[in-house]
Amino acid sequence: MNFQTLRTNKGFSLVEVLVGTAIFLIVAMSVYGAFTSLLKLANGSQARTLGVELADEQFEIIRNMPYVSVGLTNGIPLGILPQTQTLTRGGITFTVSLTIRNINFATSSLQASDKLVQVEVTCPGCQDFQPIVLTGQVSPANLQSAASGGALVVQALNASGQPVEGATVYVQSLSTSTVQDTDVTNDQGTLNIIGVPRGTNMYRIIVSKDGYSTASSSRPGSMGLSTPVNADATVLNQQVTTASFSIDQLSSLHISSVSPICAVVPNIHFSLTGAKLIGTSPSVFKFPTVNVSTGSSGTLNLVNMEWDTYTLTPTDSSYDVEGVNPFSPFALNPNNSQNVQLVVVPKSSNSFMVSVADRSSKLPISGATVTLSGGSYTGTYVTGQGYLSQTDWSGGSGQVNYTNPNQYFADNGRVDTSTSSGNIVMRSSFGLYSTSATSTLESSTFDTGSASNYYTLSWNPVSQPVLTGTNSVKFQFATNPSATSTVWTYRGPDGTSNSYFTVPGSPINVVSNGNEFARYLAYMTTKTATVTPMISNVSFAYTSSCAPPGQVIFQGLSAGSYTLTVSKSGYTTYSGSVTIGSGWQQQTVSLGS
Numbered sequence: 001m002n003f004q005t006l007r008t009n010k011g012f013s014l015v016e017v018l019v020g021t022a023i024f025l026i027v028a029m030s031v032y033g034a035f036t037s038l039l040k041l042a043n044g045s046q047a048r049t050l051g052v053e054l055a056d057e058q059f060e061i062i063r064n065m066p067y068v069s070v071g072l073t074n075g076i077p078l079g080i081l082p083q084t085q086t087l088t089r090g091g092i093t094f095t096v097s098l099t100i101r102n103i104n105f106a107t108s109s110l111q112a113s114d115k116l117v118q119v120e121v122t123c124p125g126c127q128d129f130q131p132i133v134l135t136g137q138v139s140p141a142n143l144q145s146a147a148s149g150g151a152l153v154v155q156a157l158n159a160s161g162q163p164v165e166g167a168t169v170y171v172q173s174l175s176t177s178t179v180q181d182t183d184v185t186n187d188q189g190t191l192n193i194i195g196v197p198r199g200t201n202m203y204r205i206i207v208s209k210d211g212y213s214t215a216s217s218s219r220p221g222s223m224g225l226s227t228p229v230n231a232d233a234t235v236l237n238q239q240v241t242t243a244s245f246s247i248d249q250l251s252s253l254h255i256s257s258v259s260p261i262c263a264v265v266p267n268i269h270f271s272l273t274g275a276k277l278i279g280t281s282p283s284v285f286k287f288p289t290v291n292v293s294t295g296s297s298g299t300l301n302l303v304n305m306e307w308d309t310y311t312l313t314p315t316d317s318s319y320d321v322e323g324v325n326p327f328s329p330f331a332l333n334p335n336n337s338q339n340v341q342l343v344v345v346p347k348s349s350n351s352f353m354v355s356v357a358d359r360s361s362k363l364p365i366s367g368a369t370v371t372l373s374g375g376s377y378t379g380t381y382v383t384g385q386g387y388l389s390q391t392d393w394s395g396g397s398g399q400v401n402y403t404n405p406n407q408y409f410a411d412n413g414r415v416d417t418s419t420s421s422g423n424i425v426m427r428s429s430f431g432l433y434s435t436s437a438t439s440t441l442e443s444s445t446f447d448t449g450s451a452s453n454y455y456t457l458s459w460n461p462v463s464q465p466v467l468t469g470t471n472s473v474k475f476q477f478a479t480n481p482s483a484t485s486t487v488w489t490y491r492g493p494d495g496t497s498n499s500y501f502t503v504p505g506s507p508i509n510v511v512s513n514g515n516e517f518a519r520y521l522a523y524m525t526t527k528t529a530t531v532t533p534m535i536s537n538v539s540f541a542y543t544s545s546c547a548p549p550g551q552v553i554f555q556g557l558s559a560g561s562y563t564l565t566v567s568k569s570g571y572t573t574y575s576g577s578v579t580i581g582s583g584w585q586q587q588t589v590s591l592g593s
Contacts, residue, residue: 102194163189215245249335262449262546264298275309323548348555364550374562381552389539393417402444414439469527474500479515
């Protein structure tokens with residue numbers, strides 16, 4: 001054996017074998033992929049060809065049937081054909097669905113001169129198989145009359161009274177399950193069903209559409225409906241029965257509960273009731289009363305809600321509703337997302353909420369003065385304005401932000417907040433008050449919840465002992481965009497630091513507007529060493545994004561009769577009596593201009 005011979009008989013290396021194998025696999029996979037694609041294409045083409053042939057076959061069978069037999073075994077018109085059947089052709093299983101309806105409706109004679117036939121073939125086990133649909137008409141040798149029955153004309157309308165095209169109409173005979181029909185409305189929102197067997201309150205009609213509300217007829221006497229709004233249809237021989245149903249796109253409600261300073265208040269309970277009726281005598285609501293709450297997040301989202309007018313009634317054991325924005329009852333329009341805000345305050349024994357609206361526009365009126373008086377009680381509020389007040393300072397100084405209601409920020413050492421319970425007086429020395437020094441108290445920082453406008457500064461008592469001298473109690477007011485600011489510029493009613501509020505209820509200058517945070521500064525002096533002025537309450541009015549428009553609430557009322565007076569410049573004044581009972585109640589007052 002020589003060297004040349006050894007070289008001639010040498011085999012392939014491992015690398016050459018691997019490369020060759022890879023090339024072979026690539027070519028083989030490409031050929032296989034092309035083969036399977038051709039196979040799928042061939043199978044798909046075969047399935048479609050068989051499907052078309054099956055549709056033609058079924059249509060020809062129907063065309064050669066007696067005209068009176070062309071109908072569904074459980075539909076209108078009645079016939080001998082099943083609505084759905086499963087058939088096999090060429091080893092492939094198909095589903096055949098039939099739609100048959102009377103057409104060319106003539107109301108004068110209730111005649112149906114033709115029937116529309118639609119054959120739909122689908123292949124559930126085939127990939128990428130598009131349904132095959134054949135539609136045509138069959139006619140009798142002579143005109144056929146629906147003398148043995150009548151006709152149903154079903155109209156689907158939206159909230160504006162416009163036709164709803166493509167609404168599904170389901171008709172079911174209540175006396176027998178063998179008569180039912182499902183079809184869709186035309187571009188006029190109408191479906192004509194001819195050849196319906198006669199019957200009194202026999203036909204239940206349900207109208208629906210994806211993304212829309214559903215409307216239905218009802219049988220008199222069922223569900224307590226002595227008089228349904230839409231009674232199950234009665235069909236008489238040679239008569240036309242028309243039934244109209246309103247459906248429209250669904251909407252959503254987003255309800256939140258907050259305090260007057262926009263802080264989230266969770267778990268507020270209330271009831272919600274719609275206004276649409278499905279029956280009268282007695283009234284039966286389509287959206288009956290439901291008891292719900294805003295949950296731990298202070299929000300409640302209700303989806304798939306039908307357009308309607310909803311009434312919200314508080315049922316919470318810890319909080320009263322001070323205002324509802326928008327007013328309750330409120331309208332939920334079709335295809336809309338409606339926000340509803342509940343402004344709540346801690347519950348009082350008896351509360352009375354007043355809503356003031358324009359008689360023409362029905363919109364809330366802000367700036368209306370609302371007074372409730374009866375017995376020894378008189379309360380006055382202005383709609384659209386929130387109120388923050390302090391009635392106790394006994395907790396002492398050192399509180400920057402107003403969280404504890406009986407504390408304040410600072411004083412100059414000359415005030416006494418503990419001797420007279422819940423009141424501010426001057427500090428005495430051996431029973432005498434300084435006639436030359438001024439006592440001052442600066443409040444903690446109040447948070448209105450959002451950038452606000454400020455209206456009036458008030459305090460009680462409204463008058464001081466004569467011996468304390470003129471203007472023995474006076475105030476200044478300051479606002480700030482930041483709660484952490486250490487600079488507060490106190491001003492009087494003219495907007496400068498050189499003036500003072502000396503009359504309770506004086507307007508706050510507009511220079512204070514646009515800020516979220518506020519403080520007051522109280523000044524006390526006396527001309528007589530044995531007499532001190534006193535402050536028992538300080539409050540200011542403001543408007544913010546959480547101040548309910550056109551609404552006020554009176555709390556802590558005694559049961560009994562009161563006089564309610566509502567007035568605003570440019571409107572007629574309302575005055576009437578109201579009886580206050582236990583719990584929470586409300587009244588809406590409409591003012592005309």
